[in-house]
Amino acid sequence: MPSLPSGALGALDPTSDRAVFRQIADQLREAIDRGRFAEGDKLPSEAELVEHYGVSRMTVRNSFSVLQGEGLVLAEHGKGVFVRPRPPVRRLASDRFARRHREQGKSAFIVEADAAGSRPEVDSLEVKEERPSQDISARLGSPRRVLARRRRYLLDKRPVEFATSYLPLDLARNTPIAEPNPGPGGIYARLEELGHRLDHFEEEIRARMPSPQEVKTLQLASGVPIIHLIRTAYDTEGRAVEVCDTVMAADAYVLAYQLPAT
Amino acid sequence: MPSLPSGALGALDPTSDRAVFRQIADQLREAIDRGRFAEGDKLPSEAELVEHYGVSRMTVRNSFSVLQGEGLVLAEHGKGVFVRPRPPVRRLASDRFARRHREQGKSAFIVEADAAGSRPEVDSLEVKEERPSQDISARLGSPRRVLARRRRYLLDKRPVEFATSYLPLDLARNTPIAEPNPGPGGIYARLEELGHRLDHFEEEIRARMPSPQEVKTLQLASGVPIIHLIRTAYDTEGRAVEVCDTVMAADAYVLAYQLPAT
């Protein structure tokens, strides 16, 4: 009688050059891909795999760490190792900042999430004046000081995004933009009211593994990268009026852009 | 006398709740961030750290594996552990497929790389007819069969991108598009010559950790995510005429988009 209920896992190939822990990881990965273990399912425990394969516990743990690095599984202390569930994904359309989408009162995030049936929250709101970093400063035309608006976004209690908007201080000071809640249509609506008619945005997208700080802020599982988006807003005079620096949990987002073929 | 030349690393805090291997990883990470170890520098060897901290080798290795997972360091068998050098980054502008950029003869990749001073190569070119996957099929309007054009791109001998274009077979068969080299301006120029004037593109962007297959194809270091870009090209009649599925080494790319504020 096999000690593993499903018998989904085979035997090791002692003649193979491939390391034992990699062979075990391969078998687990394939079992997951084939659906023998579904999302959220518990994998065999370390002790069971030790017995099944006749290897030491560290070898089994090594296999799990490979799969964790791939973002495939999630270990929970005291419970087991589980196939990582894929969270619902938020789709960011490239026209989400178009004027026609500036809803009354609520932010784009809240409106979209409500429409998708998720419960959105905004968190750790912070507005303060700062000296900009070199990168931000360069993008904004080297202002000495900037207004920074930080906030974290959550969907169904799960943090998914952390963003900071930077605006030249001479432009934002003593305006509704410096208020925690800038009012309907957000800061873009306020900028236009202040005479800075927006012309276009530039977005830069990178992906990388998170820093420990980002892991903490976004409560990221290991093996989940982040998408780093930097958006610069330009007015019709060609001046950069805002830079928004956003870090997103990559497993929660798809970015969608529509481009003319001209 | 300290066994470590630089003395950049401190001592452990035995009263801390933080695991020893995490404390060691923290100190190494901070030393790297502060520039005590520059890009490409060799970190202290496992044996040196074992002696410095008075811990076992597995604990030191555990620290290194944390940093590897963050994409910060790179272990080389027989040589040492090194601060991962940041490769030159390729910037993909959103207008790279505009008609005005269709150069004579060469592909966009070759032209851009030459301009940036890198030595570009295209590799493992493959053109064949296939049955499309469910996802590709849905995007192309459910054709029974498609033409698939696969190729890998390298910069200075390093693979950075792997892409497959899919086109409905009825549209591409027995045309220059089915040739390994479709001619000046690439397949988009050929599509327009065939009467499919391009109207717009849609691009979807995701980021995730690579599969073992992708690690192999792109020769990815551990701790490097991939950017997955799916572009669909539409003609003026609203028909999807091509889907291009691209997997990029995330440390080699920045994607740049320009969006109107309308």
Place this chain on the structure above:
DNA sequence: CTTGCCCACTCGTCTATACGAGTATTCCTG
């Protein structure tokens, strides 16, 4: 029945050891 404790099971951390394999250096030999 409810409460609370204990125990079994889970993963987390750490030690000590052994051998293998890739790399670089040193040193000896021709």
Place this chain on the structure above:
DNA sequence: CAGGAATACTCGTATAGACGAGTGGGCAAG
């Protein structure tokens, strides 16, 4: 001096054992 072998150092893989800590179920006491 040139070439190659021996050596020392590097990380890679694997074992065996120990203790800690989080979780959940069962059992016993109230």
